[in-house]
Amino acid sequence: MILHGYYRSSATYRVRIALALKGMEAVQTYHHLGRGEHRSPDYLALNPQGRVPALETDTGEVLTQSLAIIEWLEETCPSPALLPGDGVQRAHIRAFSQVIACDIQPLQNTGPLNRLRTLGADEAAVTEWIRAAMRDGFSACEALIARTGGVFCFGDTPTLADVCLVPQLYNARRHSLDLTPFARLVAADAACARLDAFRSAAPEAQPDAE
Amino acid sequence: MILHGYYRSSATYRVRIALALKGMEAVQTYHHLGRGEHRSPDYLALNPQGRVPALETDTGEVLTQSLAIIEWLEETCPSPALLPGDGVQRAHIRAFSQVIACDIQPLQNTGPLNRLRTLGADEAAVTEWIRAAMRDGFSACEALIARTGGVFCFGDTPTLADVCLVPQLYNARRHSLDLTPFARLVAADAACARLDAFRSAAPEAQPDAE
Known part of the structure; x- marks a missing residue:
C-alpha cells in the first residue's frame, strides 16, 4: 500500500496512527502542501480533490478521506479493534x-483560513477563529468521555477516538490553546504518547518534517 | 426512539432519510435553532454539544453526530443496506x-457564519464563502461517482452518499448555487426525489417548517 500524505496534515496523521496500531505497512509518499504539491497534475489524477491523505491499496484502488480510510482498515484488519464494544459504544466513539x-x-484547513484572510482577517483573528473551533469541539469531546473508564478515551485500549484526538491536540499546542479545561483529553493523549504506534506516527518523526 | 432535530438542519435531514429508508420509526422532537432552543438547559443536559440531531434509543442512550447515528442504524437494521457492496465500495461511499x-x-454552520460576520463579512461575502465550499466539495463528489453506474450515486439503490447529497443540494438551492457543473449529482438527487423516503424527510414536509 502507498499512503500519500504530509507530515503536518492531521488527517494523514490519523491514518499513520491507525496503520501503526494495526501493524500494517504502507510506503509513505509525501506531498508538501505549502509548496502546492497536492495540486500537481499527477496527484490530482490520483485524487481529484487534491487533498491528503489518499491510500493506494495493493489492488490499485485509491481511497480518500481519513475516516473512510480508517473504517476500511478496520474492516480489512479487524484486530486490534479501533471500534470495539457494542453498537452503542461504537456510536459514541464515532461521534467523538x-x-x-x-x-x-x-475550520482550520488551509482553504477556509486563506478565505478568511482575503476577507480582511489579520493573523490574530485567524488564530482566534482556530482556537474557538477547538474550544467548542473539545468541550463536546470532554463531555462525551465523562463517564468512560480507562486510560484512553474509551477504555483501556486506544480507539478511533484517540486516533483523532492526538493529532488535534498536536494542532492545539501549535496554536497555544489553553488545555486546562480538557483534563480527560489531555490524560488520554498522555497515555497514547507512551505507545510506539503513536510516537512513530508523530509529525516530527516523519522524513518530510521541517 | 426520539429524534431531536430541526426541519432545516441538513444533518437532521440525513437521519430522517436514513430512518425512512430503513422503515424505522422515531418520534420527532423539534428545537428551533433560530430561537436558540438547542441551547436550553434541558437540551444541553441531553446533548452537551447543543447541536442537532440527537437520537434517544429505546434503551435511553443518547447518540449524536449524524453519520455516527446512521452507522448505528446500519448496524442495528442492516437491510436495506446504506453501505452495500465490498469494502472498497463502502470506503468510496463513506468518502463521498x-x-x-x-x-x-x-463551513456553513451558524457558528462559523456568525464568526465571519463579527470579522466584518457582509452577507454577500458570507454567501460566497458558503458557495465556495460547496463548489469545491461537489467537484470532488462528482469525480468520486464518475465511474459508478446506476441512477443513484453508487448504483441502483440509495446509499449513505445519497442520504448526505440530497440535504446538501437542498442547501445549495437555498443559496442559489449554479449546479450546472454537477450533472451526476443532480441526476442522483432527481432519482431520490422520486422515493417516498426522501420526500417524507424533506424540510418542507416537517411539522416545524416555517
Whole structure:
C-alpha cells in the first residue's frame, strides 16, 4: 500500500496512527502542501480533490478521506479493534471522532483560513477563529468521555477516538490553546504518547518534517 | 426512539432519510435553532454539544453526530443496506459522504457564519464563502461517482452518499448555487426525489417548517 500524505496534515496523521496500531505497512509518499504539491497534475489524477491523505491499496484502488480510510482498515484488519464494544459504544466513539473530523478540523484547513484572510482577517483573528473551533469541539469531546473508564478515551485500549484526538491536540499546542479545561483529553493523549504506534506516527518523526 | 432535530438542519435531514429508508420509526422532537432552543438547559443536559440531531434509543442512550447515528442504524437494521457492496465500495461511499459532512457542511454552520460576520463579512461575502465550499466539495463528489453506474450515486439503490447529497443540494438551492457543473449529482438527487423516503424527510414536509 502507498499512503500519500504530509507530515503536518492531521488527517494523514490519523491514518499513520491507525496503520501503526494495526501493524500494517504502507510506503509513505509525501506531498508538501505549502509548496502546492497536492495540486500537481499527477496527484490530482490520483485524487481529484487534491487533498491528503489518499491510500493506494495493493489492488490499485485509491481511497480518500481519513475516516473512510480508517473504517476500511478496520474492516480489512479487524484486530486490534479501533471500534470495539457494542453498537452503542461504537456510536459514541464515532461521534467523538466526528466532532473532531467535522466540527473542528475542517475550520482550520488551509482553504477556509486563506478565505478568511482575503476577507480582511489579520493573523490574530485567524488564530482566534482556530482556537474557538477547538474550544467548542473539545468541550463536546470532554463531555462525551465523562463517564468512560480507562486510560484512553474509551477504555483501556486506544480507539478511533484517540486516533483523532492526538493529532488535534498536536494542532492545539501549535496554536497555544489553553488545555486546562480538557483534563480527560489531555490524560488520554498522555497515555497514547507512551505507545510506539503513536510516537512513530508523530509529525516530527516523519522524513518530510521541517 | 426520539429524534431531536430541526426541519432545516441538513444533518437532521440525513437521519430522517436514513430512518425512512430503513422503515424505522422515531418520534420527532423539534428545537428551533433560530430561537436558540438547542441551547436550553434541558437540551444541553441531553446533548452537551447543543447541536442537532440527537437520537434517544429505546434503551435511553443518547447518540449524536449524524453519520455516527446512521452507522448505528446500519448496524442495528442492516437491510436495506446504506453501505452495500465490498469494502472498497463502502470506503468510496463513506468518502463521498465525508466530503459533504466534513468539507462542506461544517463551513456553513451558524457558528462559523456568525464568526465571519463579527470579522466584518457582509452577507454577500458570507454567501460566497458558503458557495465556495460547496463548489469545491461537489467537484470532488462528482469525480468520486464518475465511474459508478446506476441512477443513484453508487448504483441502483440509495446509499449513505445519497442520504448526505440530497440535504446538501437542498442547501445549495437555498443559496442559489449554479449546479450546472454537477450533472451526476443532480441526476442522483432527481432519482431520490422520486422515493417516498426522501420526500417524507424533506424540510418542507416537517411539522416545524416555517
